[in-house]
Amino acid sequence: MKKIIHIDMDAFYASVEERDNPSLRGKPVVVGGPPNSRAVVSTANYIARQYGVHSAMPCSVAQRLCPQAIFVPHRFSVYKEISGEIREIFYEYTDLVEPLSLDEAYLDVTLNKYSIPSAIRIAREIKEKIKNKTQLTASAGVAGGKFLAKVASGMNKPDGLTVILPEEAREFLLKLPIGKFFGIGKKTEEKMKSLGIHSGKELFEKSEAELTRFFGKMGGHYFRIVRGIDHSEVRSSRMKKSISTETTFEKDIEDLSILKQKLKSLCDDLERRLQKSNLKGKSFVLKVKYEDFSQVTKSFLFNYYVQNSSDFFDRATQILNSLNTQKKVRLLGVGLSHLNNENQDENQMDLFSSGLNA
Ligand code: TTP
Numbered sequence: 026m027k028k029i030i031h032i033d034m035d036a037f038y039a040s041v042e043e044r045d046n047p048s049l050r051g052k053p054v055v056v057g058g059p060p061n062s063r064a065v066v067s068t069a070n071y072i073a074r075q076y077g078v079h080s081a082m083p084c085s086v087a088q089r090l091c092p093q094a095i096f097v098p099h100r101f102s103v104y105k106e107i108s109g110e111i112r113e114i115f116y117e118y119t120d121l122v123e124p125l126s127l128d129e130a131y132l133d134v135t136l137n138k139y140s141i142p143s144a145i146r147i148a149r150e151i152k153e154k155i156k157n158k159t160q161l162t163a164s165a166g167v168a169g170g171k172f173l174a175k176v177a178s179g180m181n182k183p184d185g186l187t188v189i190l191p192e193e194a195r196e197f198l199l200k201l202p203i204g205k206f207f208g209i210g211k212k213t214e215e216k217m218k219s220l221g222i223h224s225g226k227e228l229f230e231k232s233e234a235e236l237t238r239f240f241g242k243m244g245g246h247y248f249r250i251v252r253g254i255d256h257s258e259v260r261s262s263r264m265k266k267s268i269s270t271e272t273t274f275e276k277d278i279e280d281l282s283i284l285k286q287k288l289k290s291l292c293d294d295l296e297r298r299l300q301k302s303n304l305k306g307k308s309f310v311l312k313v314k315y316e317d318f319s320q321v322t323k324s325f326l327f328n329y330y331v332q333n334s335s336d337f338f339d340r341a342t343q344i345l346n347s348l349n350t351q352k353k354v355r356l357l358g359v360g361l362s363h364l365n366n367e368n369q370d371e372n373q374m375d376l377f378s379s380g381l382n383a
């Protein structure tokens with residue numbers, strides 16, 4: 026049985042702003058803006074959330090819901106720095122850390138650097154260290170798999186520590202609303218509900234064959250997670266070999282200028298992913314799949330590490346220009362490998378082998 030911890034900072038950006046500006050405390054705070062603009066809310070503190078303000082809502086709507094809210098602009102460099110600080114705390118315990126965003130990560134502490142047997146104790150220590158180092162609170166979830174750990178961390182926010190023991194998992198999953206299951210977004214939730222599946226209980230009652238018929242490959246996944254079977258690995262960014270993103274178009278595309286626009290947004294997305302994992306790479310790859318499903322990948326090796334879209338977009342465009350223009354394009358993908366984590370990789374292997382020998 027694995028021991029997984031999911032850590033998620035509480036109202037992250039907003040809490041940072043309150044920390045650094047005490048006059049905001051006790052008031053509804055919205056990070057994003059300016060108010061009355063088309064900009065969206067990045068996050069709101071818990072007071073503002075009581076008025077219905079939430080992430081991704083247009084700021085104009087947020088202001089209407091909560092006219093007394095104080096809007097503060099982002100300070101990404103500060104959030105990134107804090108994110109680095111909390112990751113260092115995680116790495117004290119294990120290198121098996123999978124960050125999901127600046128404020129959130131999975132940790133596999135089954136084997137950990139201090140050989141602490143209790144994942145609950147580690148979670149408590151990590152929360153305390155985060156508090157001491159950053160003056161911010163985090164919520165933690167502890168369970169035998171990633172999915173349950175993530176649900177758990179959201180259950181007692183803020184400053185929560187929620188444990189789902191293996192013997193409690195079954196009952197917990199049966200009661201869980203269907204939209205809270207991992208891999209079930211808004212669309213799938215609707216589809217589940219139209220099939221009469223509103224919670225884990227009804228999901229549990231469906232056969233694997235039935236679920237596969239309705240949901241394809243994901244059917245098997247839903248069948249397993251509702252039974253508490255969740256073997257997905259914590260994938261350490263320190264071990265990542267490449268970072269990539271791709272998109273299949275709703276309609277095959279012929280027009281080169283449209284393809285270039287798509288390529289631009291893919292490159293921007295790749296940049297975001299690289300920044301999120303704090304990684305850079307040297308080998309750029311463009312993947313193109315055509316309407317007849319034939320596929321080409323072309324790569325270009327930089328002699329320095331790149332992370333920004335502006336560094337690799339021109340190169341990507343050149344590659345795209347050099348390709349077959351007769352066929353319509355079904356899918357575009359971009360990626361970077363030769364990442365600047367390769368030495369860390371070796372360190373990790375060392376730590377692991379000594380850990381296992383101990
Ligand atoms: P979350 O962890 O989703 O939210 P949160 O930390 O603000 O609140 P909670 O206590 O519920 O965890 O996201 C972390 C940060 O990511 C958040 O502070 C701001 C940013 N963010 C956006 O910029 N846009 C978004 O749509 C979301 C969801 C988050």
Ligand code: MG
Nearest residue numbers: 033034035036
């Ligand atoms: Mg959070």
